[in-house]
Amino acid sequence: DAMVIQNPRYQVTQFGKPVTLSCSQTLNHNVMYWYQQKSSQAPKLLFHYYDKDFNNEADTPDNFQSRRPNTSFCFLDIRSPGLGDAAMYLCATSRDQRALDGYTFGSGTRLTVV
């Protein structure tokens, strides 16, 4: 089945130690998104790639970076995780920027910072 896969489902990292979360998709969608969702809050958009074009949200901290080496994969890098970065990180895709048939989300990676 075509889908969005996030690995790992759970990630524990140390305060200040760089961590990378990964997302892959078999949908051949052009757009990939990263959302951060803290406990009991709605998902918050961090950035997205339209093909290879990177689009950062204005309030996304510099501590968060992303890479998209090819259509299928997208990575979220947190350079120096703080306790406040503990959250669920959601990857999503859409066919194009209009996304008239919506987004497909992965199951998320829950990040714990110790």
Place this chain on the structure above:
Amino acid sequence: DAKTTQPNSMESNEEEPVHLPCNHSTISGTDYIHWYRQLPSQGPEYVIHGLTSNVNNRMASLAIAEDRKSSTLILHRATLRDAAVYYCILRAGNQFYFGTGTSLTVIP
């Protein structure tokens, strides 16, 4: 930014219909209204979307007000598996911006 307003929580008895309201008074003419739901520890799941006319699919119905400033997601017969947070979302620019969502509890 496009905004949506939803009640924080709602309850429904199993097997009964549920009407989940959403206000989006700042909607623009080309904004689609999307609904997603999120089960615990899962990513959001597509439910339904529409522009102006009411929409039906196998999961739910979407009723859109004539002025488009509000909409209602209708689950025709709530089951325990429908317990989730339901998000009403407008597209602003080319992105989805989530509102706070409604946590639906289904009572057996």
